[in-house]
Amino acid sequence: MVARGTRARLARLAGLGAGAAALMTLLGGCDVGSAFKGFGWPENGITPQANRMYDLWIGSVIAALVVGVFVWGLIFWCVVRYRKRGDELPVQTRYNMPMEFLYTIAPILVVSVLFYYTAIVQTDVDRTSKTPDVIVETVAFKWNWQFNYRDGIGTDANTIASTLGSSDVIPVLVLPTGKRILFEETSKDVIHSFWVPELLFKRDVFPGNIRNQFEVSSIDQEGSYVGRCAELCGTYHSMMNFELRVVSPEKFDQFIEAKQDGATTQQALTQIGEEPLATTTKPFPTKRDVANFNSTSGE
Ligand SMILES: [Cu+2]
Numbered sequence: 001m002v003a004r005g006t007r008a009r010l011a012r013l014a015g016l017g018a019g020a021a022a023l024m025t026l027l028g029g030c031d032v033g034s035a036f037k038g039f040g041w042p043e044n045g046i047t048p049q050a051n052r053m054y055d056l057w058i059g060s061v062i063a064a065l066v067v068g069v070f071v072w073g074l075i076f077w078c079v080v081r082y083r084k085r086g087d088e089l090p091v092q093t094r095y096n097m098p099m100e101f102l103y104t105i106a107p108i109l110v111v112s113v114l115f116y117y118t119a120i121v122q123t124d125v126d127r128t129s130k131t132p133d134v135i136v137e138t139v140a141f142k143w144n145w146q147f148n149y150r151d152g153i154g155t156d157a158n159t160i161a162s163t164l165g166s167s168d169v170i171p172v173l174v175l176p177t178g179k180r181i182l183f184e185e186t187s188k189d190v191i192h193s194f195w196v197p198e199l200l201f202k203r204d205v206f207p208g209n210i211r212n213q214f215e216v217s218s219i220d221q222e223g224s225y226v227g228r229c230a231e232l233c234g235t236y237h238s239m240m241n242f243e244l245r246v247v248s249p250e251k252f253d254q255f256i257e258a259k260q261d262g263a264t265t266q267q268a269l270t271q272i273g274e275e276p277l278a279t280t281t282k283p284f285p286t287k288r289d290v291a292n293f294n295s296t297s298g299e
């Protein structure tokens with residue numbers, strides 16, 4: 001009896017394991033998550049990297065749910081099957097080798113599968129190439145951003161066009177769709193963090209010699225997306241917004257040309273038929289006046 005029960009349980013476990021593995025594989029491309037609002041994960045990613053992270057999350061949640069439902073089932077089954085029937089205590093020392101073995105192997109398998117897919121997606125998100133189509137030097141400072149379009153990678157490359165934010169004008173980072181874009185980050189003072197929620201990605205911006213990089217293999221959707229600093233960097237950290245404006249490659253080329261001809265970012269945006277000012281965020285009142293500072297007149 002016991003042996004047959006154990007064997008049935010083993011078979012059920014093995015079946016579930018295989019099912020979970022098959023699910024994880026299947027979920028590589030499909031979109032089960034949209035029925036459940038992404039299981040809490042943002043669904044508005046605009047890069048292939050963002051979509052792969054989304055798929056990883058959906059696969060992981062479904063694998064966790066499969067394991068969870070199985071464990072909940074076991075708990076309720078034990079509660080009913082081995083409920084108290086009389087005053088006689090059951091045997092207090094007993095073990096079951098196959099079950100003990102399974103308790104060890106199953107978690108290792110689950111963790112291995114999760115690790116495998118995480119490593120693959122992470123490697124893809126972290127990948128940078130030697131020949132990106134567009135290189136943007138992202139310069140953070142207290143408390144704004146400068147975006148330099150570069151003709152190469154590293155500090156030896158030259159800036160061919162630049163956009164600088166101020167307290168009055170939100171910096172607009174114009175980028176093309178369908179191009180491989182490398183971001184090279186550097187800070188003038190403290191640690192900031194470059195974050196566009198729709199990239200589903202942020203990376204710290206360090207001062208000094210470390211130039212953090214990340215790359216998107218393409219941006220798939222035109223539009224305006226708010227960008228923020230995601231590392232508490234001082235008094236006006238919350239006001240350190242920028243806008244990512246994704247346009248067609250043709251418009252992008254015209255934008256860079258206009259900038260190189262001496263146009264301001266706002267003039268160049270107007271020339272390519274885009275809104276000259278940021279549409280997703282606006283400058284904050286910094287209230288940097290005498291009322292903010294301690295009085296020095298001794299009152
Ligand atoms: Cu900052």
